Amino acid sequence: MMLPTHVLAGMLLAAPLVRVAPELATVGFVAGFLGGLFPDLDMYVGHRKTLHYPVYYSALAGVFLMVALAAPSALTVAAALFFLGAALHSVSDMHGGGLELRPWEGNSDRAVYDHYQKRWIAPRRGVRYDGAAEDLALSVGLSLPLLYLLDGPLQLIVGGTLLVAAVYTVLRRHLAELAALLIPLVPAMLTPYLPDRYADMESGK
Incomplete structure (x- = not known):
């Protein structure tokens, strides 16, 4: 799934x-956004492995959720929502496309890495690929309650995120084709640093 879908899902958590603690809502929305964002900071360094932890984030989320329920504060709520957002991101990537430059081709057997079992989890392709029409539909569906609940800067963030999702959906396949054209132009000394999905294409795999 694309990053806008992940951050909107994190916020909605x-x-x-x-209703239950309006004084903590703002910190919760921000923490959920950041939690949904964080795993994809590994985009160019072992994507869906370096910062994706479907099991460990889920365990941490459970622990911090219990702490937040027992002793609610800005800090405990932020920690709980951050790890909940990161866990949801990592787990939901299992239901998307594979880790390849053109995931709509369905050639990859890698969706997200499970560090606990030390193996790659295969893509289930409920969402065919990041930026697919159903991915945008998810972003729209997640954004609607947020736009209703929020106002001010947070509402603008949701609207901006939805705009990014729409633009990315329109350009998704074109970006892959552009990358395919540019990869052969990368100097040989830099190709070892390409992400696997680019390096595989560069080597003709």
């Missing part, structure tokens, strides 16, 4: 705070 904080929605119950609007």
Whole structure:
């Protein structure tokens, strides 16, 4: 799934705070956003492995959620929502496409790495690939309650994220083709540093 879908999902996890602890809602929405964002910081360094931990984030989320329920504060709520967002991101990547430059071709058997079992989890392709029409539909669906619940800067962030999702969906396949054209132009000394999905294409695999 694309990053906008992940961050919107992370934010929506904080929605119950609007009713049960409105004074902590803002920190919860921000933490959920950051948690949904964090795993994809490994985009060019072992993507879906270096910072994706479907098992360990889920365990940490459970621990910090219990702590936040027992002793609610800005810090405990932020920690709980951050790890919940990161866990949801890592787990939901299992239901998307594989880790390849053109995931719509369905050639990859790698969706996300499970560090606990030390193996790659195969893609289930409920969402065919990041930026697919159903991915955009998810982003729209997640954004609607957020746009209703939020106002001010947070509402603008949701609107901006949705705009990024729409643009990315329109350009997704074109970006892959552009990358395929540019990869052969990369100097040989730099190709060892390409992400696997680019390096495989460069080597003709």
